[in-house]
Amino acid sequence: MRILAISGSLSVASSNTALLRAVALLSPDGVAVDLYEGLGELPHFNPDLDRDLDDPRLPVAVCDLRGRVGAAHVLLISSPEYAHGVPGSLKNALDWLVGGSEMPGKSVALVNASAHAVHAQASLSETLRTMSAALVPGSPFPVRLPGRERRPEELAQDPETRADLRALLAVLVEAGRAPPTFPSVDGLDGNA
Amino acid sequence: MRILAISGSLSVASSNTALLRAVALLSPDGVAVDLYEGLGELPHFNPDLDRDLDDPRLPVAVCDLRGRVGAAHVLLISSPEYAHGVPGSLKNALDWLVGGSEMPGKSVALVNASAHAVHAQASLSETLRTMSAALVPGSPFPVRLPGRERRPEELAQDPETRADLRALLAVLVEAGRAPPTFPSVDGLDGNA
Numbered sequence: 001m002r003i004l005a006i007s008g009s010l011s012v013a014s015s016n017t018a019l020l021r022a023v024a025l026l027s028p029d030g031v032a033v034d035l036y037e038g039l040g041e042l043p044h045f046n047p048d049l050d051r052d053l054d055d056p057r058l059p060v061a062v063c064d065l066r067g068r069v070g071a072a073h074v075l076l077i078s079s080p081e082y083a084h085g086v087p088g089s090l091k092n093a094l095d096w097l098v099g100g101s102e103m104p105g106k107s108v109a110l111v112n113a114s115a116h117a118v119h120a121q122a123s124l125s126e127t128l129r130t131m132s133a134a135l136v137p138g139s140p141f142p143v144r145l146p147g148r149e150r151r152p153e154e155l156a157q158d159p160e161t162r163a164d165l166r167a168l169l170a171v172l173v174e175a176g177r178a179p180p181t182f183p184s185v186d187g188l189d190g191n192a
Numbered sequence: 193m194r195i196l197a198i199s200g201s202l203s204v205a206s207s208n209t210a211l212l213r214a215v216a217l218l219s220p221d222g223v224a225v226d227l228y229e230g231l232g233e234l235p236h237f238n239p240d241l242d243r244d245l246d247d248p249r250l251p252v253a254v255c256d257l258r259g260r261v262g263a264a265h266v267l268l269i270s271s272p273e274y275a276h277g278v279p280g281s282l283k284n285a286l287d288w289l290v291g292g293s294e295m296p297g298k299s300v301a302l303v304n305a306s307a308h309a310v311h312a313q314a315s316l317s318e319t320l321r322t323m324s325a326a327l328v329p330g331s332p333f334p335v336r337l338p339g340r341e342r343r344p345e346e347l348a349q350d351p352e353t354r355a356d357l358r359a360l361l362a363v364l365v366e367a368g369r370a371p372p373t374f375p376s377v378d379g380l381d382g383n384a
Contacts, residue, residue, distance in 0.1 A: 010238040044232045044281035045274070046202040082237070082287045084322040085278065085315055089236035089287075092280025123277055123315055130276040 001176045003033045004072035008079025008090035008120075010040050013150070016078040019113055019143060019165075021152035023076065026165050031173060034072075038064055045095035053100060062096045070102040073176035074136070076168075078111045081120035086127070094127055104132035107175040111168065112140035136175045141168050193368045195225045196264035200271025200282035200312075202232050205342070208270040211305055211335060211357075213344035215268065218357050223365060226264075230256055237287035245292065254288045262294040265368035266328070268360075270303045273312035278319075286319055296324035299367040303360065304332035328367045333360050 005020040017035070024033035041061045043049070051058040053066055069075065079090055097103050108128050112121050121140040128135055144160040155161045197212040209227070216225035233253045235241070243250040245258055261267065271282050289295050300320050304313050313332040320327050336352040347353045 010236055011240050013240075040236045040238070042236075044202055044234075044284070045279065046232070048203050048205075082283075083290050083319045085283055085286075085319040086280075087237065087287060088278075088280045088282070088284025090280070091274075091277055091283055092236070094277075095274045095280050098275050119315075119318060123311075126311060127275045127277040 001031045001074075001173060002072045003027070003031060003074045003076055003172055003176065004036055004068055005033055005076045005078070006036045006039070006090070006093070008039075008077065008087045010089060014080070015113055015145060015150045016080055018150050018152050018155055019078050019111065019145070019161075020076065022155035022161065023165050023169065025152055025156040026162065027169060028173070031169070031176075033076075034068070036065070036068060038068075039089050039093055042089075042093055042096060045092050050096070050099045065093060065096060066100045066102050069097060069100075069106065073107065074172050075106060075108040075133075076111065076172060077108065077124065078113065079120060079124065081114065081117035084119040086120045086123050090124075091127070094131065098131055103128075106133050107136055107172075107178070108133045108139075109136035109168070109172055109175065110140035111143050113143045113145050115142060134175075136171060138171060141171070143168070193223045193266075193365060194264045195219070195223060195266045195268055195364055195368065196228055196260055197225055197268045197270070198228045198231070198282070198285070200231075200269065200279045202281060206272070207305055207337060207342045208272055210342045210344050210347055211270050211303065211337070211353075212268065214347035214353065215357050215361065217344055217348040218354065219361060220365070223361070223368075225268075226260070228257070228260060231281050231285055234281075234285055234288060237284050242288070242291045257285060257288060258292045258294050261289060261292075261298065265299065266364050267298060267300040267325075268303065268364060269300065269316065270305065271312060271316065273306065273309035276311040278312045278315050282316075283319070286323065290323055295320075298325050299328055299364075299370070300325045300331075301328035301360070301364055301367065302332035303335050305335045305337050307334060326367075328363060330363060333363070335360070 007017040027033045143164045146158045199209040219225045335356045338350045
């Protein structure tokens, strides 16, 4: 089973990225957690450049993103909130996935390591539902982080964080085993 | 008076961009409407690269954006909605402005040329308020567009569109004359 983990922060010291690396450290046998590291390399979404996956004019970084999403059984997104909104770079990645065939029915789980960051999680959920993704029930999953230590190894060893991440992994494995669902497509339009 | 117009779409045929160009065509004497064309050149926001305006390590495109915003009396934003959310590239520009000193108290007006696109407008408003911008009352201003013709010259000549844009310009000029207000700063934090 393949889980594609996407962090909404490009900061080297991001606690969201560290949390996803800790998930990878704790993953059971047979479950591969791959951290997507191409967010910062994606071009800005432009409808004029949005093409089918087999069209060589599709930007290479977008082709890579769609391929990784298509190959994953579950997506796991951990994101900060910037000014009560989704980080632009993360939303940009989702904008590139709207036109592809990878997201409808794809299981997507959100984690939230910051209890007060409610706006970005609500916005992400609305966008993912609009893209016909299958939001894993329980999203956003709260994860307790230790006060200071934010390296992946420490997160994986902290008793509370480890318990939360193991519980999350169990839910993800369950979601990845379930047959994909295809919610009704709604509200994808909008003027350009 | 200087109005900085920002389109949320990078499409060459964008009706949002055409609408802003039509605003420029209709602007009265003494009012300069400049279209920001750097959205696609901005790097993805990274807190590690976010520095003061006079720090030479701040990316040049960000320095240019902050300079333009700082020099404008009013910002005018016209944006499409992508999957019930703000286009990532537009939010990315706002993410770069969170750390600057240009937005608090700055008058910002939103226009909406697509009546059903309510989610992106609500998200943009929430983010702008969180950045302590002075959202021009009445935002988002609805603008009626003709059915087919979306070139700036035609928008400026269409009776309904022209009437809406002239009324908008009157509000913008009024907002640009008023002294800046500084709403209370709230909720800018969030884990990275």
